[in-house]
Amino acid sequence: MYTLSKKIIVSILLIITTLFTLVACTTSTGMRPEFKEAMDSYEEFYDEYCEFMIEYKEAGNPYDMLDDYLDILNRANEISAKFNKIGNEEMNDVEAAYYAKVTSRVAKKVLDATR
Numbered sequence: 001m002y003t004l005s006k007k008i009i010v011s012i013l014l015i016i017t018t019l020f021t022l023v024a025c026t027t028s029t030g031m032r033p034e035f036k037e038a039m040d041s042y043e044e045f046y047d048e049y050c051e052f053m054i055e056y057k058e059a060g061n062p063y064d065m066l067d068d069y070l071d072i073l074n075r076a077n078e079i080s081a082k083f084n085k086i087g088n089e090e091m092n093d094v095e096a097a098y099y100a101k102v103t104s105r106v107a108k109k110v111l112d113a114t115r
Contacts, residue, residue, distance in 0.1 A: 030094030038082040039102045045079050046106045048072065050113035 029036075052072055056062055091099060 030092060031098060032086070032095065034082075034086055035091070035095050036098070038079070038086055039098060041079050041082055043102050043106055045072075045075055046109055048075065050109045053110075053113045 049072055052065070052068055055068075056065055059065055
């Protein structure tokens with residue numbers, strides 16, 4: 001009986017520790033880790049997209065870049081899946097500020113790449 005109780009107590013402590021860790025990850029920055037990951041992936045995607053657009057403008061034969069373009073489309077689907085995992089929860093103030101910073105940087109990069 002003592003062994004069973006000890007196992008239950010250890011299990012409960014593990015669950016509590018896990019919950020505190022999850023809460024700490026979110027509240028220490030005010031940002032959900034999955035939100036930050038999705039936004040960072042979004043920016044990385046547009047970095048790749050802008051590089052592709054610059055190469056496309058300079059390419060002598062853009063048809064050679066078809067495989068690269070298909071890779072970009074696949075990557076776009078991956079990014080979309082990350083945002084779908086977040087769901088429709090509203091952003092908190094920290095997330096909204098990070099969203100604004102990332103989308104502003106992305107818009108500048110796209111504008112620069114298309115000039």
